[in-house]
Amino acid sequence: MRQRRRIPALVGSLLLVAAAGVACGEASAGGRVPAAEPEVRPLGRIVPVPASVTPEGEPYTLTRATRIGVDEDSAEARALGRYLAGLLRPATGFPLPVVDEAAARDGIRLRLAPDDTGLGDEGYRLASSPDGLTLTARAPAGLFRGVQTLRQQLPSAVERGTVQPGPWKVAGGTVTDTPRYAYRGAMLDVSRHFFTVDEVKRYIDQLALYKVNTLHLHLSDDQGWRIAVDSWPRLTAHGGATEVGGGPGGFYTKEQYREIVRYAAARYQEVIPEIDMPGHTNAALSSYAELNCDGVAPPPYTGVKVGFSSLCASKPVTYDFVDDVIREIAALTPGRYLHIGGDEAHSTSHADYTAFMDRVQPVVAKYGKTVVGWHQLTGATPAEGALGQYWGLDRTPAAEKERVAAAARGGTGLVLSPADRTYLDMKYTKDTPLGLSWAGYVEVRRSYDWDPDSYLAGAPASAVRGVEAPLWTETLATSSDLETMAFPRLPGIAELGWSPAASHDWETYKVRLAEQAPRFDALGIAYHRSPQVPWPAE
Incomplete structure (x- = not known):
């Protein structure tokens, strides 16, 4: 088990800011308030705010x-x-x-x-x-x-x-x-950096407190393959043996994966496994030469670039591989969904991409699961009942947004994860030591202050199944790292998924969020003290 980087423990509406002032005191010029927790918390002044x-x-x-x-x-x-x-x-x-x-x-x-x-x-x-x-x-x-x-x-x-x-x-x-949306998710990338069963359980418990009901596990990528597949053992023996920066990597045995699924189920969270394809596949390509079009296995990859790898869409062995992987993982997963990725397949031609998705989606159905894919799946023909996970930005070209909206109008359900709103690995500001910034800086207010129903122009609100907060781990290697980037943004995204749209209000939310600080501290959660939130004084 890796050593955790130590981060100092930090001390840590309904719709009445005045009431918050009574409970916590008036905010100082520096945005802090005296640390005085009331003996009796006003009913409903929690996160997510009740209906x-x-x-x-x-x-x-x-x-x-x-x-x-x-x-x-x-x-x-x-x-x-x-x-x-x-x-x-x-x-x-x-x-x-x-x-x-x-x-x-x-x-x-x-x-x-x-x-x-x-x-x-x-x-x-x-x-x-x-x-x-x-x-x-x-x-x-x-x-x-x-x-x-x-x-x-x-x-x-x-x-x-x-x-x-x-x-x-x-x-x-x-x-x-009652919840606004049936799907309220969080994704954890265990491929770029591997996280142990106990570390995943810790995150599951943190998600549970904020009524998140879906755990999306990103189990394969260029840097590592993290789930045992008996019919293709080198996926873990070789493909699971590294991570970003060249660390030892790791993988879950089938029993360890079942333990994660059981633990999540006891907290009423559904686990959605993701095997990303046809791109983001260097760990698999390095493990089995025959999955490459030229029959040559590339070396393991420990960097952070994307878009350079692809399964060979023209080879029959590719579909034998896909069938075996989906069959074995579906058998381990009692939930409804299996995520097949599909994003950033820049090394796959459009013709090969659509042909690949046309062959792979029926395999998911054959083994009793419903397809979830990143929104690039809408560039092919999404299967009936499929969910498209939108991760575009406010500045994403209108044509791409319209393609997703058109699929939604045609019956494809949407899970919204706009990267410049919900990607928890994005830096808060330029001075944030962890995280990336390719989608921009995402402060706490930006992650909270948007409406899923109206976010994607042209997509009917009825198509929106919910929201998900992905946490990619190119720069994150410990539980403390995960927490510093997830908190305090995760509770706000969870509130978007649970609470009525009419309750959405940044000014009252930020006070309720500030009141979570002593709870974060009591739970040992490392978190970012954003200056946008009137935290209790240290």
Whole structure:
């Protein structure tokens, strides 16, 4: 396991800036406010902001006598009760036994209500009063999302691993909350730099707090192949043995990949594996000479340039390779989607690209998955039901945008990841030590202040399935590196995916975001103190 670069731990609306001033104090000229966390956080002043909040009455207080009651007939509800108890026990020091719901009348109750169809698959209702706290959801995923709201309503010290003084209060009233989009994703590139299972799990937990429900893993690229494929073993033995800068690389065995999938599933996140093709394939081409048109394997690649590699679209062995890889990875992946990349295939002719995609997309369907591809897939013919992931810029040529919009009008779903808004590896400013800047500098406000429904001219809002925040790792090698670039931008993109469009407001959001700083600190998350955010004073 690599040594992590040490980064000093940093101390760390609803729609009322004035209320934020009461909670945190007035901002100083330098953009900081006194570090004073309220004993009771105003109901709903969290990230993402909930759809509906009705403050009412006195708070609920968690005590040593509190029990967590669950639906006795639901194994998932009981597992969620144990998960919640595991989150709360270290800091509170309370035993918090998980019991049948009837035995926890004045405690915390996790209640499944299958007939409450208005809550959908991920919605929940949190009702808090001195007599108890009840989380209600139609499905277990909704209970899990509600648990994240409960965490954020408690003082941030609840995230610490040692006993804290409390008190542990949740403001009185009702939160009723459902997501704006069904797809709320984050992508982690483990190909440019490899990240261990434990490092991926750490990121999964951070995503869960902000109600992200999709983890897109970029598993292959020019610099490394990261997933075992039994029928082509040199992909990992050779292609997985390096990374950017010439480090040792690494790969996931099938059991390790299954462990990531299981861990994500327990947090109600769907894993989407990506095998990028026909470009971004030097690790595969270096592993097997026959995948090259000239039959000569190139050396391993440890740089950061793109667009120079391509599978040989005219060779039958290429499609044997693709079939084997997709078959084995689909068998490991219980989720609906398999991402086939398709971007920056500059060394593939347009004719070869379209022919390749015409042959590969049916293979994905054959093994029971739905195609996802970067938006260049719309230059071919996207399969029925496919998702196109748009990563263009505000300045992307109009013709390219229109091609994507036309595909959306024809039925292709869109996941929006505009690089100059959502790419978490972009530098905040020219002085940011990590990251790249080819898409421009992306400060916190820029990553938050856009509307997915109207972003791509000509694309119907009904085609937008959601948003995703990719994190490429050419310059990132440790968990601290990932966190410094993801936080505080990731929570804002998560809010775009979850919260109603009508709640979108930078001035109130930045105050709620600032209030996350003590929580970042309690969780040990390294983050960038953007001057655009009125952080608590250090």
